[in-house]
Amino acid sequence: MDVTRLEINRRTALLTSAAIAANVINPMRAFAQETPRKGGVFNVQYPAEQRQLNPSIQASTGVYIIGGKIQENLVDLDANGQPVGVLAESWEAAPDGKTVTFKLRKGVTWHDGKPFTSDDVAFTAMNMWKKILNYGSTLQLFLTAVDTPDPQTAIFRYERPMPLNLLLRALPDLGYISAKHLYENGDIRQNLTNLAPVGTGPFKFVKYERGQYVIADRNPDYWRPNAPYLDRIVWKVITDRAAAATQMEAGELHYSPFSSLTISDMGRLAKDKRFIVTTKGNEGNARTNTIEFNFRRKELSDIRVRRAIAHAINVPFFIDNFLGDFAKLGTGPIPSTSTDFYPGANTPQYPYDKAKAIALLDEAGFKATGGNRFSLKLLPAPWGEDISLWSTFIQQSLSEVGIQVDIVRNDGGGFLKQVYDEHAFDLATGWHQYRNDPAVSTTVWYRSGQPKGAPWTNQWGWEDNTVDKTIDDAATEVDPVKRKALYAEFVKEVNTELPVWMPIEQIFVTVITAKARNHSNTPRWGSSSWHDLWLSA
Amino acid sequence: MRILSLAGRRLAASIPTLFLILIGVFLLLQLAPGDTVDALMAQMGGGDAATAKELRQFYGLDLSVPAQLANYLWRLVRLDLGFSSIYGKPVATVILERLPPTILLMTASLSFAFFFGLLFGVIAARGVNRWPDTLISTLGLVFYATPSFWFGLMAIVVFSVYLQWLPPGGFEDIGTIRTGIWHVFDIAAHLLLPTLTLGLIFLAIYLRIMRASMLEVLNLDFVRTARAKGLDETRVITRHVLRNALLPMVTLIGLQAGTMLGGSVVVESVFSLPGLGRLAYESVVQRDLNTLLGIVFVSALLVISVNFVVDLLYARLDPRIAAEG
Numbered sequence: 048m049d050v051t052r053l054e055i056n057r058r059t060a061l062l063t064s065a066a067i068a069a070n071v072i073n074p075m076r077a078f079a080q081e082t083p084r085k086g087g088v089f090n091v092q093y094p095a096e097q098r099q100l101n102p103s104i105q106a107s108t109g110v111y112i113i114g115g116k117i118q119e120n121l122v123d124l125d126a127n128g129q130p131v132g133v134l135a136e137s138w139e140a141a142p143d144g145k146t147v148t149f150k151l152r153k154g155v156t157w158h159d160g161k162p163f164t165s166d167d168v169a170f171t172a173m174n175m176w177k178k179i180l181n182y183g184s185t186l187q188l189f190l191t192a193v194d195t196p197d198p199q200t201a202i203f204r205y206e207r208p209m210p211l212n213l214l215l216r217a218l219p220d221l222g223y224i225s226a227k228h229l230y231e232n233g234d235i236r237q238n239l240t241n242l243a244p245v246g247t248g249p250f251k252f253v254k255y256e257r258g259q260y261v262i263a264d265r266n267p268d269y270w271r272p273n274a275p276y277l278d279r280i281v282w283k284v285i286t287d288r289a290a291a292a293t294q295m296e297a298g299e300l301h302y303s304p305f306s307s308l309t310i311s312d313m314g315r316l317a318k319d320k321r322f323i324v325t326t327k328g329n330e331g332n333a334r335t336n337t338i339e340f341n342f343r344r345k346e347l348s349d350i351r352v353r354r355a356i357a358h359a360i361n362v363p364f365f366i367d368n369f370l371g372d373f374a375k376l377g378t379g380p381i382p383s384t385s386t387d388f389y390p391g392a393n394t395p396q397y398p399y400d401k402a403k404a405i406a407l408l409d410e411a412g413f414k415a416t417g418g419n420r421f422s423l424k425l426l427p428a429p430w431g432e433d434i435s436l437w438s439t440f441i442q443q444s445l446s447e448v449g450i451q452v453d454i455v456r457n458d459g460g461g462f463l464k465q466v467y468d469e470h471a472f473d474l475a476t477g478w479h480q481y482r483n484d485p486a487v488s489t490t491v492w493y494r495s496g497q498p499k500g501a502p503w504t505n506q507w508g509w510e511d512n513t514v515d516k517t518i519d520d521a522a523t524e525v526d527p528v529k530r531k532a533l534y535a536e537f538v539k540e541v542n543t544e545l546p547v548w549m550p551i552e553q554i555f556v557t558v559i560t561a562k563a564r565n566h567s568n569t570p571r572w573g574s575s576s577w578h579d580l581w582l583s584a
Numbered sequence: 585m586r587i588l589s590l591a592g593r594r595l596a597a598s599i600p601t602l603f604l605i606l607i608g609v610f611l612l613l614q615l616a617p618g619d620t621v622d623a624l625m626a627q628m629g630g631g632d633a634a635t636a637k638e639l640r641q642f643y644g645l646d647l648s649v650p651a652q653l654a655n656y657l658w659r660l661v662r663l664d665l666g667f668s669s670i671y672g673k674p675v676a677t678v679i680l681e682r683l684p685p686t687i688l689l690m691t692a693s694l695s696f697a698f699f700f701g702l703l704f705g706v707i708a709a710r711g712v713n714r715w716p717d718t719l720i721s722t723l724g725l726v727f728y729a730t731p732s733f734w735f736g737l738m739a740i741v742v743f744s745v746y747l748q749w750l751p752p753g754g755f756e757d758i759g760t761i762r763t764g765i766w767h768v769f770d771i772a773a774h775l776l777l778p779t780l781t782l783g784l785i786f787l788a789i790y791l792r793i794m795r796a797s798m799l800e801v802l803n804l805d806f807v808r809t810a811r812a813k814g815l816d817e818t819r820v821i822t823r824h825v826l827r828n829a830l831l832p833m834v835t836l837i838g839l840q841a842g843t844m845l846g847g848s849v850v851v852e853s854v855f856s857l858p859g860l861g862r863l864a865y866e867s868v869v870q871r872d873l874n875t876l877l878g879i880v881f882v883s884a885l886l887v888i889s890v891n892f893v894v895d896l897l898y899a900r901l902d903p904r905i906a907a908e909g
Contacts, residue, residue, distance in 0.1 A: 096866075097627060098670050107628045181628045184635055236642060242672065257671060258682065258858030260758050281758055286862070287853040289733075290753055293740040294856075297752040458869050459626030460618030469617070480629055488630075498633035502625045 081564065086278050087582040089563075090300050092291050093261065093282040094307040099241035100255070102223035103175040106182050108305050108332065108555075111220070111574030113261055113282055117158075118246030119576060120222040121149060121168070122215055124331060124483075128386060128570045130215040134163065134224055134247065138215070144208030144525040149201045155270045157226045158251045168201040169193035170227035179235060182487055183221045186214075210525045212387070216484040219331070219571060249275035249578040259284055269578070276581035288312070295322065295558060301582070302563070304573040305332065305555040306373070310432055313556050314371060321561055326373060326554035328567025331483055331574075333382040335549035336437055339466070339475040342508035342546070346413060346421050347473060353545045355407035356474075357397035360444040362550045364399070369436045370553070377552035379538045380489050382481050384554065384570075387527075390535035395542040397550070404448045415449040422451040428462050428477030433553065438476055468500040470508070479503070479549055485534050490518040493541050509546040594895065598888045602881070606660070609880050610653055613873055619645050620669045620871040627870075643669050656877065665881065666874035670866065675878035678863070683882070685755050686859040688771075689848060690841070692779040697786035698837060702830075704787075705794020706821065712799060720791060728788035736781040736854035743777060750777055753856035778855040782848060786840060793836055797829040804828075830901055838894035842887040 095109050102114040122138075125131040132138075135149040155163040172193045176183035189209070194202040203209075224247070229240045244252050249271070250263035261282040265275055283300065285291045292312035294300045296319075308316070317324035338356070342348040366374050375383075378392040413420040423445070427438035442452040452474070457465060466475045480503075482488035491497060495515055497504035517540060521533035541547070557573065559566055565579040566572060621639045640646050647655070659666055665675035708720040744752035751757070751774050762770050801807065802825055810820045849861035860879055867876040 095627065096670075098624065098672060105628055109627065179635070181625075181630055181632070181635060185632055237672070256858075257678070258862065259755060259856075262758065283754065283758070283856065284858075285753065285856045287733075287856070289737050290740065290854045290856060293737060293745055294752045297740070297744045297748065299744075299752055299754075457617060458623075460620070460623035460869070460871050461616060462618075463622045463626050464618035468622075500636060501633040502622075503630045 081583065083276050083564065083579075083581045084583060085276050085581070087276075088279045088281060089277050089302065089577075089580065089582060091280060091282045092294070092300050092303040092307055093284050094286060094288075094291070094303075094305075096257070096284055099236075100244050100252075100261075101225060101241040103171050103225040104179045104235065104241070106180055106220050108574060111571075112304055113263070114223070114244055114246075115248075115574045116250040116280060116577055117244045117248045117252050117263055118223050118225065119248045120219055121224065122218040122222055123575060124219050124570050126568055128330065130219070133576075134168075138211075140209075140211040140525075144210060144523075145205045147203045147205075147209060147211060147214060149203070151199045151201060152270065153199060155247050156268060157228075157247055158245045158266060159226075159229075161226065161228055162198075163224070163226075163247050164198035165193075165195035165201040166198070167224050167227045169195050170231065171224045172201075172203065174230070174235060175225060176221060180221060182217075182482065185491075186217050186221055186487060208523050208525050210523070210527070210530060212527050212530070213484050213486050213522075216387070217482070217487050220482060220574070221487070248576050250277075250280055250576075253279075271578055274578040275576075276579070277577070280577070292316065295560075301560040302566075303558040305329070305557075306431065308556075308558055310369075310371065310373070313373070313558060316558055322558055323561055323563075323566075324556060324558050325567060326556055328557055328569065328572035329555040330384040331569075331571035332480070332555050333384045334478040334480045334553050334555075335377045335380065335382060336433065336551040336553065337476055337479050338441065338548045338550075339472075339477075340507055340509075340546060340548075341470060341473050341475075343470060344423070344473050346411075347423075348508075349411050350545065351407045351411040352413070353548070354397060355404040355411070355448065356445065356450070357545065357548050357550070358400045358407065359404035359448045359450075360441060360550070361399040365437065365440050366551060369440070370433055370551070373556050374433070374551055374553045377550050379542050380479065380481075380492065380547070380549050381485055381534060381538055382552045384552075385481060385483065385485075388485055388531055388534045390531075390538045394535075394539045397545075397548070401448065408448060408450075418449055419451050420449040422453060423473040424471075425452045425454050425474040425476065426462060426466055426472040427454060427456060428475070429456065429458050430478055434477060437551070441474070441476065463502045467502045467504065467506045470506060478553075479547075485537070486522045490522070490537070492547055493537075494518045505546070507546045509544075511540070511544055511546075514540050514544070590895065595888065595892065598884075602884050602888075603657075605884060606877055606880060607653065607657075609877060610656065610873065613868075613871065613876065614649055616868075616871065618871060619643075620873070621645065623870040652873075656874075660881070665878040668867075668872055668875040668878075670870045670872045670875065675874050678875060679860070679878050679882050682858055682860050682863050685857050686848065686861070689775060689778055689782065689851070689857065689859060692775060693783035693786065694837060694841065696779055696783035697790050698833065700783075701787050701790020702794050702833065704791040706798060706826070708791065708795045709798030709802065710821070712795075717795075721795070724788040724791050727784045728792075730785075731850075732781055732785055733850045733854050735784060736777070736851055739777045739781055740854070750774075753854075755857055774855075778851050778857060781854070782851045789840075790833060790836065793832050794829065797832045798825060801825045801829045827901055831898070834894055834897050834901065838891045841890035842883065 097109045100110055100114045102110050102118055119133050121133060121135040122130045123133050134152055136152050137150045138147060140147045151165055157163060177187040177190055189206040190203060191206050192204045226245055229245055230238055242255055249266050249269045251266045253262040253264050255261045263280050265278050285294060288309045291303055292308050295303060313324050316322045340347045340353055346352050362376055378396060379394055381388050381390060383389050408420060425438055425441060427434050438454050442454055445452050465471045479492060480488060491504045493505055493514055495505060495510035517533055517537045521530055524530045524533060557567055562583045564581050564583055569575050620643055621636055625636060668675045668678050671678045704720045708717040711717045740752045743750045755774055757770050807820060807825060810824050848859055849865050852859040852862040864876060864879045
């Protein structure tokens with residue numbers, strides 16, 4: 048059936064009984080018998096300040112960590128990773144996949160007292176998601192109009208079929224609503240509301256002191272009964288990882304999101320009873336470590352060389368000794384946390400086999416003269432400690448099979464420019480961040496015809512018609528079962544051709560005070576609204 | 585008044601220098617791969633090419649480099665520092681917000697380093713090659729050799745995590761609103777550890793300079809004269825030696841006021857202080873040209889004014905300088 052209807056009572060029941068859900072998710076600690084305590088200030092580390100805070104125009108965890116408490120999305124993910132209505136109460140797709148109708152929640156008001164209506168949804172979708180929002184502009188490329196027959200109904204009209212499960216998986220991140228009355232005049236990007244957001248969420252923006260902190264207070268008129276529990280959230284700008292760990296220990300911070308401490312500090316705090324260190328609650332932010340090959344290098348355009356490189360690197364050894372419990376062996380571009388699309392490990396894999404790597408390189412005709420076959424330039428992305436370690440590990444592993452690797456380090460802007468625009472790399476390594484549906488985040492890494500300069504896309508100088516066709520078919524396939532099969536086929540094809548190798552799977556790590564309750568209870572908890580979060584005495 | 589005209593001439597001479605520095609920084613940043621839109625993309629975790637193109641227009645990056653430079657200089661002549669692309673407000677406002685913590689931290693740690701450097705330098709010189717000297721010189725060397733981030737982190741671990749006497753970071757307490765004298769105490773408590781951290785390294789340099797310069801002056805003829813006319817040792821030191829030995833210290837303070845602005849990136853990050861150093865670092869990473877040039881401009885102004893004060897101090901300490909012009 049293409050038509051999906053949501054039973055709202057069941058969903059809300061599930062949400063309000065989140066205390067029970069938390070107990071199921073986290074069996075180590077049972078809190079179900081505790082009654083939620085009202086009040087308290089929750090202090091959060093804000094490791095990297097963004098240019099603005101409105102999640103309707105910027106899709107990144109750095110914005111959701113604040114804006115996601117103030118503004119709300121149409122749909123979020125529940126404890127089981129299934130879409131659950133927030134500002135939308137129910138939805139329905141037409142059989143041809145070209146219209147999706149959302150029924151909106153009644154009695155919701157903006158923090159400034161104005162009512163929330165379908166006009167806000169239509170305005171946000173057409174002017175922000177479609178035009179400004181990163182990833183949103185791709186997702187909503189074929190959105191032609193949003194009709195608003197009444198204040199509680201928004202009908203999305205698409206030129207081409209939009210698979211409902213793609214839209215629902217994308218909307219938790221790409222479906223935040225902004226108030227039309229605050230944005231309809233003037234340039235949306237320059238609107239000062241972006242730095243003092245107004246939303247419908249459980250917390251009201253109070254103050255943003257650049258370089259220091261952001262404060263939001265409890266919204267007394269929030270639409271969910273008895274929510275939120277916290278009086279105030281304070282985000283403290285702390286850029287130094289080691290300093291953040293000491294602030295956790297001094298009790299000045301309750302929560303450090305998205306792996307913002309050093310790997311060694313996370314390991315240390317995990318042994319401390321005052322903290323919980325977990326990947327739980329971040330499944331929606333899975334990422335894979337990559338090796339990206341530049342096919343403009345003659346050696347790398349030979350599939351035997353790419354496979355030899357993969358065989359030459361002992362990934363399990365690297366994970367055990369450098370990343371520890373926070374990572375596991377990856378099997379391809381779709382991570383195992385993606386219950387809807389993970390095809391299993393039954394696709395071509397490249398286990399560590401040095402002899403085979405050497406044989407493949409010899410066969411390809413790259414003989415070692417003086418121990419060195421050829422040299423490669425490796426560009427690591429500056430996002431995390433793991434990438435830096437991984438690039439050194441690649442360098443050392445490849446020297447064992449006679450490939451000399453020179454590491455060239457850049458900062459963020461420099462890395463993106465050199466790899467995705469100037470193509471001035473032989474090997475590059477960074478993160479592929481999976482965003483719940485391969486069509487949102489992943490297929491652009493493989494689909495040919497990406498404009499030069501678009502970061503995290505296929506800039507390898509590689510093109511494969513079969514893969515392109517699989518990607519295009521899957522993007523418009525409305526039957527969820529057929530879609531999943533197409534993506535399994537896609538993984539098989541790209542693991543065979545290996546334009547990019549994704550051998551490590553990681554989930555962001557949360558470090559949070561053991562006093563927090565109802566935390567980490569959804570797959571994108573760090574980004575979610577925290578309406579049910581509370582602090583025990 | 586000759587000293588004033590001398591200083592005035594120096595000020596005038598520093599204006600071309602200032603422009604050369606600004607043009608240099610502008611061109612240097614052009615050499616760095618990527619622009620502010622690439623940095624934004626890196627921060628957002630991706631975006632499509634159409635968005636990137638539109639953003640480049642939005643930030644005025646579609647112009648050629650000479651045109652951008654000319655625009656910038658023309659604005660600067662009218663004392664307009666431009667608009668910050670990461671903060672979305674005028675650069676002047678952004679810098680003004682960050683200036684108080686920076687100047688507080690800078691003056692506090694420089695005064696700390698200067699005062700104790702002087703004191704320990706004198707003590708070490710008077711007890712040269714005996715235990716006070718050895719102890720002070722060894723400690724100085726330890727402070728000098730220890731990286732400031734480690735000092736800062738250890739100070740936090742000891743005083744904030746274990747003893748819980750002082751806050752581990754930030755500029756002021758956010759939880760409670762304090763007014764008047766309590767607000768001052770609150771900021772002082774927050775600045776104590778960063779001041780010590782930043783000051784200790786400079787302290788090491790000052791005490792070594794002071795010690796060396798004291799030893800040198802102590803051997804000069806006029807000191808022997810002073811002793812010969814029957815002055816007691818304390819008077820010889822304070823009235824005659826100290827004043828002459830201070831000149832290299834004053835020179836150093838002028839030079840280091842500039843370094844301190846840049847050197848505080850580490851301390852500001854460790855203690856989460858909203859200072860100019862961190863702002864500069866972020867502007868480079870985010871390729872926010874206007875903000876970076878604004879900071880260079882303001883820092884240069886600060887250095888020039890500190891040097892101006894140093895010139896006046898020279899004249900006060902050693903009247904010969906003013907007389908010779």
